[in-house]
Amino acid sequence: MNSLKLPLWMSGANSKALAAPILIIMMLAMMVLPLPAFVLDMFFSFNLALSIIILLTSLYTIKPLDFMAFPAVLLISTMLRLSLNVASTRIVLAEGHTGPDAAGKVIEAFGHFLIGGNYTVGIVVFVILTIINFVVVTKGAGRIAEVGARFALDAMPGKQMAIDADLNAGLIGEAEARSRRQQVSQEAEFYGSMDGASKYVKGDAIAGIIVTLVNVIGGLIVGMLQHDMAFGDALENYTLLAIGDGLVAQIPSLVISVAAGIIVSRVASDEDIGTQLISQLFAKPQVMYITAAIVGGMGIIPGMPHIPFIFLASLLAGGAYMISQRANQATQSMQEAPEAAAAAAAAVAAPEGEEASWQDIVPVDTLGLEVGYRLIPLVDKGQGGELLRRIKGIRKKFAQEVGFLSPPVHIRDNLELKPSAYRITLKGVEVGSGEAHAGQFLAINPGMVSGTLPGAATTDPAFGLPAVWIDAGMRDQAQAMGYTVVDAGTVVATHLNHLITTHAAELLGRQEVQQLLDHLGKESPKLVEDLVPKLLSISTLQKVLQNLLIEGVHIRDMRTIIEILAEFAPQLQDPNELTAQVRIALGRAIVQQIFASSNELAVMTLDNRLERLLMQALQTSGPDGGGIEPGLADTLAMQTANAARQQEQMGLTPVLLVPGPLRALLARFLRRAIPQLKVLSHAEVPETKTIKVTSLVGNMA
Known part of the structure; x- marks a missing residue:
């Protein structure tokens, strides 16, 4: 027996592919060709059934991407409703004078059954449905889709890097990594498509109002002029037909708009929306008990409808009791079988892979840089990350100036940080953090600027100077006003360089x-x-x-x-x-490092009486200086800070020149209070240099 072979275009896969083109052709045909009332009834019924299917599918969808054809479905369903509006308008105007069933039984049913044959009620109901659809549901769904698309696009680089990190660590294979990358891309495209598709629903609502008005006005003209109908009869007849036609289209439109809102507003989880609602909304018996008490209290107020409120309060209290009893039974069963619970927990906790080993211990990075996802382009080599080149330059300059090679800087993204934030770690501990806005410039106020700039006020993360983030177009203006203008990469690099230099001893x-x-x-x-x-x-x-x-x-x-x-x-x-x-x-090198090529050293010194007191304290307490009297210590710190501030105001580096035995003691004591202060001993100053005393610390006169 010869087997029957279907043509290739009739095979299962290709027949599914033909569904969309056939539907589009049918919709275009409805706009051009006249349809019998029976066929129109079938299409209106199909449109209503389609909207219900879409709504239920959205309710039982776990993740938005499970229904990623929704934007296209939204467009097709909108075009279907518009095609039906065109086809029904043709019949209403051509056959409306024959009676309310001229455009089919479906329109007649909506015109009589839903609104009771009263065209005034029909107009009000139609307007309310249109307002709900256009102003509330569609607008809200469109806004959620817009924000979702924006966040999905912003988070895409970070998600891609997380996938690459898992792949490099061997946690996932190449196939899974490719699938996850595609899913990230599809998520961004889905929300972008939903943002655009929501505009069709808005247009559909406006078109529904216009079509209804055209049907009413056109019906009056046709009925009165062509069919010699009285004004009242024509108004009632054609208005009922127009309102019935509008409701037949607007109700499925509202249903699909609700489905769109559900799709874009749900948070991804392993449960459908119905399960989430029941398990989360009615999960706490305390909430239901309190609600039952409030509703029951309202029911016993004189003048209130007692039966509905008390009945609802009883239902809530009974439901809360059942939930609490179920929770108590679950707790009791867990207490009665602790061995089984422990065994189950151990089975879940025990991985099926290899045993833990010393290789699982990851050493702490000596230097680390963590960035938010918006700063990823600065450190991504594939995107021309400028910060990578600057970090290499920082390490090279540090080695040349300080004298040893600092450990490499390990860079990674951290999605827990703010999008434009970064933090610098030393041996796993944060030593500095800040924010850098890619694409903008930081205008730093060195203290002598001629005006203010519009932008986000902040402080320079490296040195704490007042600054403001400005757009690229204001860079020249800021420089002309005396600001020091640097880009985002330079901000991070400067901060990193400052911290590396400050913590050089720990490195x-x-x-x-x-x-x-x-x-x-x-x-x-x-x-x-x-x-x-x-x-x-x-x-x-x-x-x-x-x-x-x-x-x-x-x-x-x-x-x-x-x-x-x-x-x-x-x-x-x-x-x-x-x-x-x-x-x-190293005295010559130390002095040159502080005073560059100057032969005159402007320094601060100690008053003779204070110097003698400190020498006595040193002899009493030893090199640690623990025997310095607290009052003397406070006076020394305060007067040194004031003298250092005067030095800085004169544009000089604050340097304190002291006898050799006191140098280490005072350097340790004053380092925390005055970090910028340099303490030199007389023996460290080369003989070729001239000393100029600018202030005397401890002068009580």
Whole structure:
């Protein structure tokens, strides 16, 4: 027996593909060709059934993307209603004089059954439905879709990077990563399409009003002039037909608008909207008990309808009792079977993969930069991230100036941060944060600007100067007014550079010290071998170098540092005492770092009486200075801060020149209160420099 083979265009897949073109052709045909009343009834019934199917599908949809054909369905259903309006208008105007069933039984039913044959009631009902559809449902759904599209587009780069991170970590495969990328893209396209499709529903509501008015006015003209009908008869007959026609179209339109609102307003979860409503709205018996008490109280007020309120209060109280009893039974069953619950929890908690190992412990990044999703283009190499190049330049400049290579900066996105925020971490702990707006410029006020700028006022995250975020078009104007203008990448890079320099001592670990020794050992191996570990341990050397970095002294001249340590290590092992000897040897470099090429050093000094008091306290308490009398300490801190402020107002670097024994004590004591203060000893100042005393700290006169 020969099997019957269908043509290719009639196969299952292709027949589904033909559904949309056939429907479109039918809608166009309805606008052009006259339809019998029976056929029109079938199409109106189909339109109503289609709207109900769409509504129920949206209610049982778990995720919006499960019904991603909805924008196209919305367009097709709108065109179907408009086609039916055109076809029904033709019949109403041509056959309306014959009676209320001229345009079919469906329109007649809506004209009589729903509005009782009263065209005044019909007009009011039609207008109310149109207002609800146009002003409330459609407008709200369109706004939600618009905001959803905006947020979906803003979050797309962060989601893409999260997928790439999971793929690189081996958590997902290439196929799943490709599927998730496609889903992210489809989500943004869906909300964008819904935003546009909602405009069709708005236009449909306006068209429904216009078509109804045309039917009424046109029917009056046709009935009175062509069919010699009385005005009252023509008005009643054609108005009922027009209102019935409008209601037949507006009710499905309202149903589909509600479906659109449900689709775009729901939050993605593993439950459909009905399950969410029941499980969340009626989950707490306390809420239902209180509501029952309020409604019941209203029911016993004189003049109120007692039966409805008391009946509803009884239902709410009974439902609350059932929910609380069910919850108590569940709690009791869990208490009666603790072993089973524990076993189930252990089974759920125990993964089927490999056992935990030491490889699961991820070391903390020494330096980290976390950015919000709007700053991802600044650090994404694929998008020409300018910040990556600047970070490389920062590390290179730091190595050249300070004297060692800082650890690499590990960059990652953090969706918990604000979209334009970033934070800088040191050994996993935040040491700085701020905001940078990509595409805008930060105009920093250095203190001498000629006016103000419009924009978001803020402060420079690195140095705390007043600043304002401005648009790119105002850059030249801001520079002309005396502002320092930098882009978003420079803001982050400057802040990072400032923090790296400030925390240089913490970045110098044992590994970096060993690398410094290895680097110096290539040129002077004997010098390094004689010091470490013969005379000095590597931990003591690290402490000396950290002491220098804490006070902002560069360690580029490692040869001098090693030579001085090799000279004094046989007699001294205390890191603080060794640091003092190294500072004396590096005095020329320290002074040059502070005063550049100036031969005159403008400094502050201590009053003789205060100096003697501090020397006595040092002899009493030792190098830590713990024996300084509190009143004296407060006076010293306050007067030094005032003198430093005067130095800065004169455009000078605040430098305090003290005797050698007091230098370390005062540097540690004043560092927290006056971070910008530099404390030098007399022995550190080269003989070729001239000292100019600008203020005296502790002068009681």
